[in-house]
Every structure is written in C-alpha cells, then in structure tokens.
Amino acid sequence: MFSQRIDGLRPSPIRSILNVIERPGMVSFAGGLPATDALPSWSGAVPPALLQYGRSEGEPELRAAVSDSLRALGVDAPPERVMILSGSQQGIDLTAKLFVDPGTTVAVEYPTYLAALQVLRFYGAEFADIATSALERVPLGYVVPTFANPTGACMSETERDRLAETCLRTGTAVFEDDPYRELAYEPCDRTPIVARMVGGTWIYQGSFSKTFAPGLRLGYLAASEDLFEHLVAIKQATDLHSSRLSQRIVFDAITDPGWPARLAGLVSFYRSRRDAFEGSLRRHFDGLATWDTPPGGLFYWLRLQRPIDTRTLLADAIENRVAFMPGEEFSPGQPDIGTMRLNFSHASADDTERGLRTLARILARAS
Amino acid sequence: MFSQRIDGLRPSPIRSILNVIERPGMVSFAGGLPATDALPSWSGAVPPALLQYGRSEGEPELRAAVSDSLRALGVDAPPERVMILSGSQQGIDLTAKLFVDPGTTVAVEYPTYLAALQVLRFYGAEFADIATSALERVPLGYVVPTFANPTGACMSETERDRLAETCLRTGTAVFEDDPYRELAYEPCDRTPIVARMVGGTWIYQGSFSKTFAPGLRLGYLAASEDLFEHLVAIKQATDLHSSRLSQRIVFDAITDPGWPARLAGLVSFYRSRRDAFEGSLRRHFDGLATWDTPPGGLFYWLRLQRPIDTRTLLADAIENRVAFMPGEEFSPGQPDIGTMRLNFSHASADDTERGLRTLARILARAS
Numbered sequence: 242m243f244s245q246r247i248d249g250l251r252p253s254p255i256r257s258i259l260n261v262i263e264r265p266g267m268v269s270f271a272g273g274l275p276a277t278d279a280l281p282s283w284s285g286a287v288p289p290a291l292l293q294y295g296r297s298e299g300e301p302e303l304r305a306a307v308s309d310s311l312r313a314l315g316v317d318a319p320p321e322r323v324m325i326l327s328g329s330q331q332g333i334d335l336t337a338k339l340f341v342d343p344g345t346t347v348a349v350e351y352p353t354y355l356a357a358l359q360v361l362r363f364y365g366a367e368f369a370d371i372a373t374s375a376l377e378r379v380p381l382g383y384v385v386p387t388f389a390n391p392t393g394a395c396m397s398e399t400e401r402d403r404l405a406e407t408c409l410r411t412g413t414a415v416f417e418d419d420p421y422r423e424l425a426y427e428p429c430d431r432t433p434i435v436a437r438m439v440g441g442t443w444i445y446q447g448s449f450s451k452t453f454a455p456g457l458r459l460g461y462l463a464a465s466e467d468l469f470e471h472l473v474a475i476k477q478a479t480d481l482h483s484s485r486l487s488q489r490i491v492f493d494a495i496t497d498p499g500w501p502a503r504l505a506g507l508v509s510f511y512r513s514r515r516d517a518f519e520g521s522l523r524r525h526f527d528g529l530a531t532w533d534t535p536p537g538g539l540f541y542w543l544r545l546q547r548p549i550d551t552r553t554l555l556a557d558a559i560e561n562r563v564a565f566m567p568g569e570e571f572s573p574g575q576p577d578i579g580t581m582r583l584n585f586s587h588a589s590a591d592d593t594e595r596g597l598r599t600l601a602r603i604l605a606r607a608s
Numbered sequence: 609m610f611s612q613r614i615d616g617l618r619p620s621p622i623r624s625i626l627n628v629i630e631r632p633g634m635v636s637f638a639g640g641l642p643a644t645d646a647l648p649s650w651s652g653a654v655p656p657a658l659l660q661y662g663r664s665e666g667e668p669e670l671r672a673a674v675s676d677s678l679r680a681l682g683v684d685a686p687p688e689r690v691m692i693l694s695g696s697q698q699g700i701d702l703t704a705k706l707f708v709d710p711g712t713t714v715a716v717e718y719p720t721y722l723a724a725l726q727v728l729r730f731y732g733a734e735f736a737d738i739a740t741s742a743l744e745r746v747p748l749g750y751v752v753p754t755f756a757n758p759t760g761a762c763m764s765e766t767e768r769d770r771l772a773e774t775c776l777r778t779g780t781a782v783f784e785d786d787p788y789r790e791l792a793y794e795p796c797d798r799t800p801i802v803a804r805m806v807g808g809t810w811i812y813q814g815s816f817s818k819t820f821a822p823g824l825r826l827g828y829l830a831a832s833e834d835l836f837e838h839l840v841a842i843k844q845a846t847d848l849h850s851s852r853l854s855q856r857i858v859f860d861a862i863t864d865p866g867w868p869a870r871l872a873g874l875v876s877f878y879r880s881r882r883d884a885f886e887g888s889l890r891r892h893f894d895g896l897a898t899w900d901t902p903p904g905g906l907f908y909w910l911r912l913q914r915p916i917d918t919r920t921l922l923a924d925a926i927e928n929r930v931a932f933m934p935g936e937e938f939s940p941g942q943p944d945i946g947t948m949r950l951n952f953s954h955a956s957a958d959d960t961e962r963g964l965r966t967l968a969r970i971l972a973r974a975s
Contacts, residue, residue, distance in 0.1 A: 245710070249729050258922075262931045268963030270950040271931040273757065273818075273906045276881065279874055279953075280821055281861065292821035327694055327825070331847045338730075343612070360845045362616045363705075390640065451640075454647055454659035456852035458694075478727045480698045484851045485823035494648065507646055514643065539640045555625075564629045564638040583637040586646075596635030 242380050242414070242442075243471070244342045244364070250474055259296070295485045297477040299325025299461070303492040307447075307461045310495075315436035316445055318463035324473060327483040329420055329460035332446040333357050333383075335475045336416050337364045339468065340381045348374055348382040352571035352580070354390045354418065357383055368573035371404070376411040387431045388421035391571045391582035392542040393535025395429040405437035412442065414468070420448035420460075421538040423504055426512040429536045442467055449491050451539070452504060457487040511539075511586050514593075518585035521594045525601035529608070530581075541583040542568065547608045548579025557603050563596040609747050609781070609809075610838070611709045611731070617841055626663070662852045664844040666692025666828070670859040674814075674828045677862075682803035683812055685830035691840060694850045696787055696827035699813040700724050700750075702842045703783050704731045706835065707748045715741055715749040719938035719947070721757045721785065724750055735940035738771070743778040754798045755788035755905025758938045758949035762796040762903050772804035779809065781835070787815035787827075788905040790871055793879040796903045809834055816858050818906070819871060824854040878906075878953050881960075885952035888961045892968035896975070897948075908950040909935065914975045915946025924970050930963040 262269040272294065280289045298304065304323040311318040326332050333356070341347065343365030349358070351370045358368070361383070371382050384404070386396035396404075408415050417434050425431070435443040446462040453459075464472055476482070494500060518541065519534055526532075530543040545551070552567040568580025588596060629636040639661065647656045665671065671690040678685040693699045700723070708714065710732030716725070718737045725735070728750070738749050751771070753763035763771075775782050784801050792798070802810040813829040820826075831839055843849070861867060885908065886901055893899075897910040912918070919934040935947025955963060 246730050246732060249732070251726070258926075258931050258933070261926050264929070267926075267929045267931060268955050268959040268966075269931040270952070270955065270960075270963060270967075271933050272954065273951055274954040275818060275822065276877070276953050279877055281870070292823040294817075294822045327847045327851075330845070334846050356845065359618070363613050363842075363845055365613060365616070450661075451642060455642065455661045456659040458847060458849065458851045475730075478697070478723065478730055479701050480694045480825060480847070482825065484694075484825045484854050486854065486857075487851050490853075503648070510643065510646055559625075559628050559634075562631070562634045564625050564634060564636040566625070566638045584640055585637070586643050587639065587641040588635050588637065592635040593637075596637060599635075600637075 242340070242412070244338065244340055244345070246342075247339060247471060250471070250478075291485045291489055295482045297324075297473050297482045299323070299483060300485060300488045300492065303488045306492060306496055308463070311445070311463055314433055316433055316463060317436075317439060318445070322466065322469045323461060323463045324469070324476060325483050325488055326446070326460040326462055326476075327480055328450065328455075328458040329418065329446050329448040330356060330360075331479070332444070332460060332462045333360045333418070335472050335479065336381070336444055337361050337366070338475050339471055340414065341366045345381070346379045348376055348379045348413065349573055350384055350389060351573055352391055352568065352577055353383070353573065354385055355571050357418065358571075358573055376407055376413045379411070379413050381414050381416060382408060383416045383418065384434065385418045385421075386434055387419055387429070388424060388535060388538025390421070390538070391540050391566070391568060393533070393538050393540050395431060395536050396434075398430045398432070401432070401434045402437060405434050405441070409438060409441045414442040414444065416444045416446075418446055420451050422447065423452050424508060424511055424539065425537040426508065426515055427536040438465075441465065444468060444472070449495075452507065453491060453494055457484070457490060459483060459487045459491050514590070515585050517590035518583075518593050518597075521597040525597045529601055529604055539584055539586045541585060543581045543583060545579040545581070545604070545608075549604075549607055550576070550578050551581050554603055554607055558600060561599050561603065563599045565600060609707070609779070611705065611707055611712070613709075614706060614838060617838070617845070658852045658856055662849045664691075664840050664849045666690070666850060667852060667855045667859065670855045673859060673863055674830070678812070678830055681800055683800055683830060684803075684806060685812070689833065689836045690828060690830045691836070691843060692850050692855055693813065693827040693829055693843075694847055695817065695822075695825040696785065696813050696815040697723060697727075698843075698846070699811070699827060699829045700727045700785070702839050702846065703748070703811055704728050704733070705842050706838055707781065708733045712748070713746050715743055715746045715780065716940055717751055717756065718940055719758055719935065719944055720750065720940065721752055722933075722938050724785065725938075725940055743774055743780045746778070746780050748781050748783060749775060750783045750785065751801065752785045752788075753801055754786055754796075755791060755902060757788070757905070758907055758933070758935060759909040760900070760902025760905050760907045762798060763801075765797045765799070768799070768801045769804060772801050772808070776805060776808045781809040781811065783811045783813075785813055787818050789814065790819050791875060791878055791906065792904040793875065793882055794903040805832075808832065811835060811839070816862075819874065820858060820861055824851070824857060826850060826854045826858050881957070882952050884957035885950075885960050885964075888964040892964045896968055896971055906951055906953045908952060910948040910950060912946040912948070912971070912975075916971075916974055917943070917945050918948050921970055921974060925967060928966050928970065930966045932967065
C-alpha cells in the first residue's frame with residue numbers, strides 16, 4: 242500500500258528521546274536546543290517557551306481543539322491522531338510521500354485541485370477518474386467533496402456514501418481535502434466521507450487559511466491509525482514541526498468566544514460577494530458560458546459555449562488588467578478545453594463588474 | 609544531475625499569474641485568496657496584508673537582509689537567489705527532492721547530521737565519504753563545515769579550498785549547511801566553501817533557530833543560478849511559502865540596532881556553558897573518553913576509551929534522568945561504535961555537573 246521510500250523510514254532516535262526529555266528533573270544532552278534563557282523575549286504576549294523547538298505533531302492544546310471540531314462532524318479523530326500542518330499544501334506533500342512511487346495510480350476527481358495534481362505528479366503518480374474507475378488496485382483516492390476546487394460542487398450524501406463503501410471494500414485510502422467546509426452559502430449536506438469509514442484507511446485535512454489567515458500557513462490533518470505514525474515521521478523529516486507562534490495565534494482565535502460570530506460574518510460577506518459576482522456574470526456572460534451557482538467555497542467554474550483553449554486568452558486578459566485561471570490546467574488527463582475558474586472572494590463588487598465585462602469582451606472577440 | 613521527478617515539475621501556472629496580479633489596477637479572479645477585508649485584525653502590530661498569501665521565495669525585505677549578510681561572507685547571493693525556508697530541515701528536504709533518486713550517491717562527512725541522513729535515505733540515497741571518495745560521478749555533496757554536527761569540528765581553510773576545487777572540477781553540487789556559523793567561541797577561519805565556487809553549482813543554507821528562536825521555524829538558502837528556480841518550484845509544491853509573520857519578526861530582529869550585541873551576548877553565554885561543560889567532562893570522563901574542545905556550535909563529540917555501543921546505555925541513562933545522543937546513529941555506514949554526542953547549550957552548569965557525573969558512573973559500570 243505504501244511507497245517504497247517508507248521502507249527506509251526509521252523512527253528517528255531523536256524523536257524517541259524528545260518524548261522523554263520533558264520529564265521533570267531530566268538533564269538533556271541529547272538535542273541541539275538553545276538554552277531557554279537565551280531565547281529572545283519577543284513581545285510580552287509570547288511566552289519564551291513557545292520559541293523553543295516543539296513537537297512534530299503540533300501543540301497539544303490546538304490538537305485537542307481540532308479534535309473536538311472533527312468529532313462534532315462524526316470523524317473518529319482523538320487528539321492523538323490530529324497533526325498540525327504548515328498549511329494544507331503540506332498535507333498533500335506528506336501524503337504523496339507516504340503513498341506515491343513512480344507509476345502509482347491515484348484516483349481523483351476530473352477536474353481537481355491543480356496544486357494537488359502537481360505534487361502527486363512530482364512523485365510519479367498516474368491518475369484515474371474516481372467517479373468512473375474500479376478502485377480495486379488503487380491505493381489512494383484524493384477528493385475535495387465539499388465546494389470543490391475548481392468546480393465549487395458539493396458531493397451529495399449518496400455519492401459520499403457510495404465512495405466510502407467502495408473504498409472500504411477495495412482498501413483504497415481516502416484523502417479528503419476539506420479547506421472550504423465553513424464557507425457554505427446554501428444548505429448542503431456535507432458530513433465528511435471519512436466519517437463513514439470506520440475501520441477504513443483515511444486522511445482528512447482542513448485549513449485555517451480560508452477562515453483565518455493564509456499568511457500564517459497553518460492547517461491540520463487527522464488520519465486512521467494505520468497511517469498516523471508514518472505521517473508524523475514524514476512531517477518530522479520535512480520541517481520538524483510547524484510554527485508554534487502561528488499555532489498559538491490560531492488556537493487563541495478559534496477558541497475565542499467571538500469565533501462563531503466571525504465565521505458567520507465571513508460567510509455572509511462571501512455570500513454577498515458571490516451574489517454580486519453572479520449578477521455581473523449574468524450581465525456579461527449570458528450566451529458565452531454556462532455555470533452552476535456554487536453553494537459554497539471560493540470559485541465559479543465556467544464552461545464556454547464555443548470551446549476555446551482559454552490559456553490562449555490569458556495574455557490578452559492580463560494586458561487588460563484581469564487575471565483568471567484557465568480551466569484546462571485542472572484536468573488530470575487531456576486538457577478540458579473551454580473552461581475557466583473564477584475566484585469571487587477577492588475582488589470587490591465594482592472590480593468584479595469591470596473585470597467580468599472586460600473578460601467577456603475578450604472572449605466574444607476570440608469566439 | 610537532477611532526480612527523475614524534476615522532469616515532471618512544470619512551473620505552476622498559478623505561480624506565473626501570481627507574479628502579475630500585484631500590478632496596480634489588476635482585478636484578479638485567478639487565485640483562491642481571501643478578501644483582504646475579511647482577514648482578522650490580529651494585534652495592532654501586524655498589518656493585515658501580512659496575513660494574506662505570500663511569495664514562495666519569501667518576503668523581499670528579509671531576502672534582501674539575508675543577501676547582505678551572505679555577500680559580506682563572500683557568497684554570490686543577490687536577493688533574487690535567496691529563498692526563505694520553514695526551518696533549515698526544509699532545505700534538506702527540498703534539496704533531496706531536487707537531486708536524489710533511489711540509488712543516487714550523496715557524499716557526506718563521516719559522521720554527519722543525523723536528520724540529513726534520514727531525509728536523504730528516505731529518497732533512496734546511498735552515501736560516500738566526502739573526505740576520501742573520488743567525486744567524479746557524485747551529483748551532490750552535503751557538508752556542515754563550520755562547527756559540525758555531531759563533531760563540533762571546523763574545517764580548515766585548506767580543506768575548504770580543496771573541496772571547492774574538487775567539486776568545481778567534478779561538477780558535484782555542494783550543499784553547505786551552516787546553522788552554527790555565528791556560535792564561534794574561538795577564532796576559526798570559516799569563509800563558506802561556496803564562496804570559493806564561482807561558476808559552480810551550490811546551495812548554502814542558514815538558520816535563525818540557533819541565533820533567534822527555533823519555534824518560529826525559519827531558515828534560508830541561497831543557490832547558484834542553475835538550481836534556484838527549481839528549488840522555488842519545489843518549495844511552492846511543498847508548503848506554498850513560509851509564515852509571513854515569522855518572517856516579519858525575524859526581519860525586525862536581525863535589522864534591529866541591538867542585533868550584533870544580542871549575538872555577542874549569546875556567544876559569550878554559550879562559551880561559558882561550553883567551558884563549564886569542559887570542566888565537568890574533565891572531572892568525570894578523564895580516562896573514560898577522549899574529545900576535542902569544540903571551537904563553536906553546540907556539541908561535544910566523545911570517543912570512548914573502551915568502545916561500547918552507547919545505544920545500549922540509553923535506557924539506563926534515561927532512568928537516571930540523563931539523556932544523550934548515541935553517536936552510532938550519525939554514521940552513514942557501519943555504526944561508529946563507542947561514540948556519544950553531548951549538547952552543552954541547553955543544560956545549566958549545575959545540571960551539567962550532575963548529568964555528566966551520572967553518565968560517567970553508568971559508563972564505568974558498563975565498561
């Protein structure tokens with residue numbers, strides 16, 4: 242099931258020792274730790290102990306808070322199987338390291354998240370369509386079932402059940418990437434797929450980039466027991482651990498009594514951005530493209546009425562001060578010609594109106 | 609020269625687009641960026657823009673500051689070829705991704721940094737002794753020439769010259785890992801090896817963990833032109849970028865007028881810890897082990913007079929509340945039996961005295 246490189250991954254003796262040196266009264270000559278007295282006293286708000294090396298799994302308090310939120314979703318994720326990530330891009334890298342050798346098949350949605358394809362390909366993955374392939378000999382499936390990137394779609398309960406059942410039967414590990422879960426603008430059943438996989442093999446990951454702040458680079462994962470220790474060992478070899486300061490800031494934020502109100506405000510703000518975007522789209526893209534209104538997330542997915550490779554339009558668009566993502570790049574196989582991914586969260590309503598008008602003009606000229 | 613996986617690494621279209629969307633007046637539908645208005649106003653000290661996604665290379669101001677310090681050492685490192693890392697462990701991972709396929713030979717010192725061996729092995733590396741091997745068909749050499757981990761040794765000018773010359777001749781890329789440079793307790797010529805490699809292929813990396821704070825997870829690398837863009841693309845696929853908040857904190861610290869005084873104070877503090885350690889060692893290990901007094905860095909390297917595999921002593925030591933690193937683990941080949949790495953920066957003088965007395969007693973009992 243795992244990549245060949247996992248055979249060479251011995252648990253680090255440093256790691257085993259680190260687990261005991263925190264015992265009271267222990268004199269440690271083992272690590273390469275700075276003296277705690279020599280750490281800077283940076284701002285009164287940050288205890289110097291937080292500036293010392295930390296655990297690869299993450300800070301216990303943050304792991305416990307994440308565990309609580311995951312268990313509320315029905316995911317079997319005790320704190321001991323929660324790991325803090327340096328952003329959820331890192332979760333993809335760690336998972337690819339664990340599973341992918343050159344030629345390993347990974348089942349994905351068509352289309353799917355570009356940067357996941359990029360990392361999986363980097364380790365030599367080949368792709369199969371998770372919706373149509375038999376998964377018997379597929380070790381890993383990667384999905385963004387909730388407000389997918391790039392399509393914005395939300396997988397139905399039936400589809401989730403079916404995927405969980407299939408993967409339980411075939412022994413395929415499910416890697417559920419769920420950064421957009423909180424950004425729901427319409428009701429949408431979205432219990433995680435991995436909540437249906439008791440006894441199965443799975444990784445679930447989330448991000449604080451969409452609900453809090455991407456610049457801190459913080460995400461998390463939980464995994465089934467057969468995977469978790471491997472992922473921690475890989476994380477340790479990758480960057481030792483994630484910033485403890487970022488972890489403290491995020492912990493304070495998500496456990497603040499004001500957090501639910503912040504999330505509600507965010508959802509309402511992005512919903513109105515989506516609605517403004519929808520209005521501009523209807524004004525300018527009617528007859529040029531079709532789309533579904535995304536029930537959540539950050540993206541519109543447009544399919545052009547007359548399919549042009551939108552990569553050929555990008556230079557013209559940028560010259561006219563509008564940037565978009567050609568949809569062709571999100572396809573694991575042949576480019577899906579005549580598709581565009583448009584983000585609606587970043588630009589103001591005025592900029593959206595101007596940008597979409599410009600883009601429609603460029604498109605009409607090229608069609 | 610590169611690993612096979614580099615063939616599959618296409619520059620990300622997102623990355624190319626990110627480089628233009630910062631132009632004034634650009635409306636971007638391209639990324640998945642949160643609205644800047646929706647970012648938290650966390651503490652008055654942090655501009656919200658810093659909480660947004662950033663560049664894979666790092667913050668321009670920090671890259672420029674690192675570039676200045678590297679150029680003062682004679683390293684050809686303009687800001688455009690400096691990249692900020694999520695700790696220098698990450699630099700090892702990125703470099704291994706760039707160079708190592710199963711069976712690739714990497715030349716290293718015997719012994720060398722354990723966690724580097726671990727990562728290189730993970731990607732399938734085999735090892736050769738950089739001091740004694742012909743490097744003709746060796747694509748990569750990894751060295752910690754200044755206050756090495758684990759030995760504390762400082763490579764002489766002659767050795768540095770010779771290694772640079774050899775690698776220039778054989779086309780071997782030099783990866784110089786230099787986290788301890790500032791921690792010099794005695795005069796020691798330590799111009800980087802890569803400063804002698806004009807026209808060659810090299811990576812130089814440093815860390816803020818030893819001089820500032822490991823918990824922020826921040827380091828940096830500079831590389832020759834043939835490597836740099838590959839390393840940025842790999843960094844992007846690995847974690848997008850490093851924490852912008854950590855970068856701002858470190859930038860403020862290292863450009864503060866008090867920074868040189870902080871470094872001087874740190875060196876003097878660690879020198880006195882080393883001297884206290886030396887005193888305790890002489891009291892308790894005379895006749896049990898030999899060692900060189902390290903001119904810098906964080907470690908003593910002990911060679912036992914009667915070689916016992918020190919891994920067999922660890923459980924007993926820990927039970928007696930002393931932790932150390934068995935030296936056997938630092939060997940790329942056969943374990944180097946009868947060696948120990950002892951950190952002297954972390955424990956107080958009193959704890960050191962008690963810990964070394966205990967360790968000597970355990971050792972004498974076992975010998």
